[in-house]
Amino acid sequence: QKEVEQDPGPLSVPEGAIVSLNCTYSNSAFQYFMWYRQYSRKGPELLMYTYSSGNKEDGRFTAQVDKSSKYISLFIRDSQPSDSATYLCAMSKTGNTPLVFGKGTRLSVIA
Amino acid sequence: GAVVSQHPSRVICKSGTSVKIECRSLDFQATTMFWYRQFPKQSLMLMATSNEGSKATYEQGVEKDKFLINHASLTLSTLTVTSAHPEDSSFYICSARAGQGGNSPLHFGNGTRLTVT
Numbered sequence: 020q021k022e023v024e025q026d027p028g029p030l031s032v033p034e035g036a037i038v039s040l041n042c043t044y045s046n047s048a049f050q051y052f053m054w055y056r057q058y059s060r061k062g063p064e065l066l067m068y069t070y071s072s073g074n075k076e077d078g079r080f081t082a083q084v085d086k087s088s089k090y091i092s093l094f095i096r097d098s099q100p101s102d103s104a105t106y107l108c109a110m111s112k113t114g115n116t117p118l119v120f121g122k123g124t125r126l127s128v129i130a
Numbered sequence: 131g132a133v134v135s136q137h138p139s140r141v142i143c144k145s146g147t148s149v150k151i152e153c154r155s156l157d158f159q160a161t162t163m164f165w166y167r168q169f170p171k172q173s174l175m176l177m178a179t180s181n182e183g184s185k186a187t188y189e190q191g192v193e194k195d196k197f198l199i200n201h202a203s204l205t206l207s208t209l210t211v212t213s214a215h216p217e218d219s220s221f222y223i224c225s226a227r228a229g230q231g232g233n234s235p236l237h238f239g240n241g242t243r244l245t246v247t
Contacts, residue, residue: 062134118164
């Protein structure tokens with residue numbers, strides 16, 4: 020079993036839809052959880068950064084962490100064509116240890 | 131926000147030559163930088179951790195003599211792919227933390243696409 024599992028998609032939704040992206044993980048030592056957005060041929064861009072369980076909201080983005088289930092989610096409200104990208108979840112055990120990434124989910128938002 | 135600059139963005143080289151990739155933290159000092167490699171439609175794989183003023187720490191399976199890392203200052207780390215071969219063609223991305231501890235997420239450069247012919 021991989022440390023971090025993420026459905027690669029592709030996921031296609033109409034503009035304005037609510038998008039739900041998810042990752043599961045096996046190592047209960049992970050405490051820091053991140054979501055990155057990566058456009059084609061570009062480096063990952065940090066979207067959300069959370070510590071331990073709970074929710075965090077930033078504009079149209081909401082990140083949820085459920086450590087008891089080893090499950091994290093990213094919700095995108097009112098999705099836009101510009102949200103079309105690959106979304107990578109990442110996590111680490113401490114604030115200074117390297118990240119472990121999911122494979123990424125390719126999202127297409129259709130106008 | 132924190133910015134990580136990577137150069138060049140794209141390089142094409144002949145087999146057997148060496149290529150140097152630079153990673154700079156533009157508005158913060160980074161004692162630690164990370165080098166990742168990404169194949170098409172795959173996730174990022176950590177290659178090595180670059181430590182300012184000391185030797186880099188390589189992940190299992192990564193040849194340290196092939197991928198030379200130098201972190202000579204708090205704002206610059208370089209990755210040199212020595213004697214490159216076509217199988218080294220990939221997307222190389224560096225990253226750094228803007229600060230210490232758990233409140234400092236990782237920021238990435240825009241990557242370098244290496245093609246070895």
